[in-house]
Amino acid sequence: MQSSRNRRPGELGFNLFLFGVSLFLFYSAYGISGFEALSAPGVVPMATTAVMFLSAGRILWDVLRRPASDTETLARDIIPLPIIVTIVMIALYAVLLRPLGFIPTSVLFLFVMIRYLSGHSLGFCLGTAAGTVALIYLIFRLIFSVLMPQGIVPEGEIIAWISSIF
Amino acid sequence: MDILSNLLMPVVDLKLLGLIAVGTFAGIYVGAIPGLSVTMAVSILISFTFSWDVYPALALMIGIYMGGVYGGSRTAILLNIPGAPSAIATAMDGFPLAQQGRAGEAIGIVTVVSFIGGFIGILALALFAPSLSDFAIRFQPRDFMLLAVMGILLVGSLSGESLVKGVFSGALGIAIGAVGMDPLTVQDRFVFGIDELRGGVSFVAVMIGMFGVAEALSQLHSVNTPAVKQKISRIIPAWPMVRKHLPLGLQTSTIGTIVGALPGTGGDIAALMAYDYAKRTTRNPETPFGKGAVEGLVAPETANNAAVGGAFIPMMTLGIPGDAVTAIMIGALFIHGLNPGPMLMVEQPHMFWFIVGSLMLANCFMLLFGLTGIKLFVKIVELPRTVLIPVILVLSIVGAYAVNNSVTDVYWMLGFGVFGYFMKEYGYPLGPIILGVILSRLLDDNWRRAIISEQESFGGLMRGIVSSPLSLCLFTVVVLIILSSTPAWKMLRRKRTA
């Protein structure tokens, strides 16, 4: 990557963040058991967070010395719009998964995402979304008995009703 | 004679033959889809085969196991998303090959070397099971600790351009692995008062996030560039090519068998260690590691398939599971009225030979199914990314959920996915994080056991290491690995070769 010469946009902030996290985790690891004994539950966490903290410091030092990139911008090269949209969509998915249930959330997510990324017709997007979810449901729920969050579609009752017919 | 008839039982009985075939075929897909794991499939089969006889039940499970370990490599090569933790190393050289349009060739090589690795593991099970399990069981906490340290040192091989970033990632992984209630003392670690964190962060969730979501996000950069056209003329690798890598494959199969036979370590660690071994011992690879080196495919794939046979070694001889899947199989034997333990081989040797025979057969089916149908599989890479990426995201979510039926794991997976994306962007390698998570407990628990056993005396621990030949041997390897990466050693070696 070209980043070995110039500092990429946002790189400084991200490394500052990692440095801060390391420091916080080290503090938290110290709180587990202090220096009670060599076999204490906090010994390995303290050692690893110390390594994190030191290496993060070293990386930060390197990053600080490099000149900022003048050819890249945060909005174009690191988080262009499609990536922001995807991250937001993923967050929405996580929030809606429990209340709406797996089936409607996934269909909705796929529909919006495919439509946004590919710009195919509404019918194609809806068909692909519904087909994919049906396939996933078949494999995970019916064959592997993974009970996904049910939400608003009473799938448990529907399956019981269908199987009662046979 | 008796042995032979039991060994051939799955071959002559058409029903068993069919079940092993079906199991292996299904296993490849179970392994290929991240989030569907062999462990999960086998535990569901316990209920599914409850009323069956023990032989068909085992035949199906063995098929799934063998196919599943191999199947993990498929998505690793095609999408850079390892289907199972044991395929993480495979992605490092497999995906670059797919990007060069050589996915079919890569899958072909992986299939053949997986077969070879599987074969060696089963052979070791059939011939040396008692002595190997005797060796494996002698590993003391300090030996497991040294093994974990050896594993941690793989960070060097997985780091890519910046070692210090690799070290950071590895340490972060170990810290993530420590999250939750410490089972040895019931003390909370990195829990911050959040109840859901008590159970720890599911490492499959971390893996799917880091490799599935983060990869999908970074592929969004080039969402509109057309997919690489795949050449699929040559799938079965040419014999000279196989022969060239056979010595390496045999060595890494040995690593896989032993690591698989050790209780508490499985194919995931075996594959990473083998990759590291290949990287250290291969003098002049045709293609550099990380850019599509064939050695980078041979080593992990022989090792993780050899670990299957290895995992059965302590299970069959002592009733001790070699990994998570054999643990469930022991439960299955028990449900079917058998008593897995040291007496099983004495009282029911036919069970041992039946399992060896079924494994052999599953291994052959793996080769067969692996080499056919590749053309269809490779088409996945040629699908438009605008459709593929959303589907990968949904599959990642389902997969993370399915591991422990937990929505919290989904949140973690998504969180690590976004975090992993930024790490990738800023040049942090993700492999060491997974390595750290895998090794975290092995290192932490055994360090504490080792030091407790010596009454908290570090000197006592060192004396213990020096006085045991096994520990001393492992310790020497650790020291050599560390020395060989110092600048002084490298200079020495360069002088000698010059």
Add this chain to the structure above:
Amino acid sequence: MLKSLLGAAAVMGLAALPALADFPEKDIQGIIQWGAGGSTDTVARSVTPHAEEVLGGKVILQNVTGGVGAIGLNQVERADADGYTVLFGAENPLLYKVMQLGQKDYSDFVPVNVLARGVPILVARPDAPFDTYPEMIEYIKANPKTVKFGSTGPGGLPSVVSSMIQSKAPIEVTFVPYDGDGPALTALQGGAIDVMPAVLGAAIESIKGGKMKAIAIFDTEAAPQLPETKTVVETNPEFGDILPWGPFFGVFVKKGTPDDAVAKLTEAYKAGAAHPDFVKLMEGRGYKMLSLTGEEAQTYLNDWQSKTSWLIWEGGIAKKSPEEFGIPKP
């Protein structure tokens, strides 16, 4: 089956007739609080198919592990109290409060069936310099701190048995913690530890195979699978007042579940536990069948909790006094 239930409901004059007639009207989710391949998992997976026959519906089993089983327990507790989420648990939750592992325990649940209990046994590596319990105690007293006991963390069976031993004869040993009795018994065979308190079922095959030796059975009566091994009460009668004791497995639903659902599940699991295949399986592994339901099960749970909580509190393992949670002294 359906008719008799309908009849019973009519007699009791319940209003919710249609719902009652149908339970279960969809798949039931069964949460196992321990991992695949463990003993709770094996027991749950072997009793459920028999229970399903009576239930007339499917129970989909899933392992929800972590936090000494607290993660799985909390998940069932958060679900609706409609009988469609069932917990397969072991004894651990009864110690959550005193161990500060969680705020919920079986008092938030209704026992469907307390299936069976395990018999604790003390095993040692085959070349250990003692064969019986009194010899072991003597050896430990002569060599303080050198004997290594395996443990599975505070609150687990080994810690409770060790507390029992300590309460009768204070000894100095080194406890080496493992994350389950499987790994600890493996370590015993490799010589990393000397003695391990375990459940009979987990050790029986290795004892028969000569990979470890039985020191004493921690129960009031000898085990039919190991007739030569003495019980600790035979050599040391002072243990008579705390034994029998043992870890158990049970099926639970959240408190507030409709009575008809509890009744149906109880009936199903009672029948499942009585199935000859299941009984044979459990006894072959050295478990004692209990199959307690209703009041009986509740009493068993309460007694177990009070006995064990106080034992580990006095042994210095518990973090909070059982008194704080209103657990009576036995």
